[in-house]
Amino acid sequence: MSRTEMLDDQMWERIAPLMPVASAKGGRPYRDHRQVLEGIIWRYRTGSPWRDLPAEFGSWRTVWKRHDRFSKDGTWEAIVATLLADADAAGLIDWDVSVDSTINRAHQHARTSRVTQGDLANYKNLATEPPDHGIGRSRGGLSTKIHLLSDGHGLPLVVICGPGQAGDSPMFPELLDAVRVMRVGSGRPRTRPDRVATDKAYSSATIRRLLRGQGIGAVIPERADQIQNRKNRGRSGGRPPAFDAVKYRDRNVVERGFNAFKQWRGVATRYDKHNANYCGGVLVRAIVLWLKRLRDTP
Template identity: 50%
Template sequence: MVRRHELTDAEWEVLSQALSGRPRLDDRVVLNGIVWKLRTGTAWRDVPARYGPWQTLYTRFRRWALDGTFTRMLAAVQVEADTAGDIDWLVSVDSTVARAHQHAAGARKKGQGAGDEVHDHALGRSRGGLTTKIHLVCDGRGRPLGFVLTGGNAADCTHFEQVMDAIKVIRLGPGRPRTRPDHILGDKGYSSRKIRAYLRKRGIGHTIPERRDQRANRRRKGRTGGRPCGFDKQLYKKRNVVERCFNRLKQWRGIATRYDKTRESYEAAVTIASLFLWLNPL
């Protein structure tokens, strides 16, 4: 009997193919424990004993996070969807903030002359405390194609190109991974000359509303201000899929509140949650 938050046989069959190294008999049990921990947001020490020693769960989670196992799992389900023609390339981009628990602070800083946590582990300090921002792009069915983690005080527009670079859907057989969507939807936070020029250069259509101050500035300049940006109000309504995507991701309590100290661990947690959005689409 499959318990709540555990892998079904179909899900395990897909994910087991991406496990690296010699397969272990308890891999499915361990992965179930990892998913249970992230779903509930509990501490590693409090994961039920039926999943094995918590030290084993944490060690396996870190190993798979660092060697790219979870990333390969996500890439595998995206490849399968793309091969079946199931990906809607009308994509939406946005960001959401996750409050960091007090236990998320204190990880060892990386590099020489590192500043605060925002440069090392995607933690930003503001009036509300430490937060992490998930910059994400999803397909037309609300499934993550790529994401980037930053501190919660980072502006959306400054990381737009990084998010776009995170789109890499590998294709079966010869050929490069697909990195370019057909059209992109974004809110006013992405309304900038740099972003629009970037999208035009790559031949990507976009629907991004112009900010009020930008419209006023353009009108003030008269003929030299340029033409108004095209905007399709009906098409823009489809941007709600990215909001629904965040809503589903934050049903995982380990995502809605960040408990992980390191960037790699929290990135792996978001990857696992994204993976299940592909396995169980809307």
């Protein structure tokens, strides 16, 4: 494989049947999905402007338009869902999951409008572009935050892109609600992990109550102020929440997952104006990661 090819024949054969056949109902069939997808991967892997795509990928307009369409019509999400179902059927998903977020700087070319944060629940639907385009002003400047729920191997199960200044804790219920791994064949989709490990940013009574209500184990350390407040209340402060310090050591898999995402420069730095396009690029990275996992497992 050359530096402009990321998908080998085995990987392509797995997702080729999942690609749309026609551009619209009654429209002309798409041409050479593999060439276009390689172009999309190259662009996000290198962080290059769309106009600078090598000629071997065809017209840059075709590559950009197809990525724009597939990001907004749910194609990338559907492919990720199918790969997750295949991985779960093969026993490749570790359901002791981890949750965290990472901030990615937004390039000046990504700035489109005034920063006004919308409803956090709207960032799960890529078909509707939020008013702030998923760009917020954090301490480091304009940025986008990737919220990730990864399995026990650091591979993505849920990805949501939102503004950089948005808190981690308010997004947690949206991440948990988005867990939905379909079964191959019949059966209800799996929506509950066995355990969830997070850092202290997610330590709140609301999140612990949410996990307890769904029968999900919580591996979340208490913040120092919460420990002190409980002690100050004496007996009325209650017992400290259960915490498995040994299991918490595995939480770093989500950090390794972010490292894998940020190997692609177009993900590590946001150049896309629309949140749907940027998050679509993140989903393409997730597709490649799961394809490699499925290919490399006997």
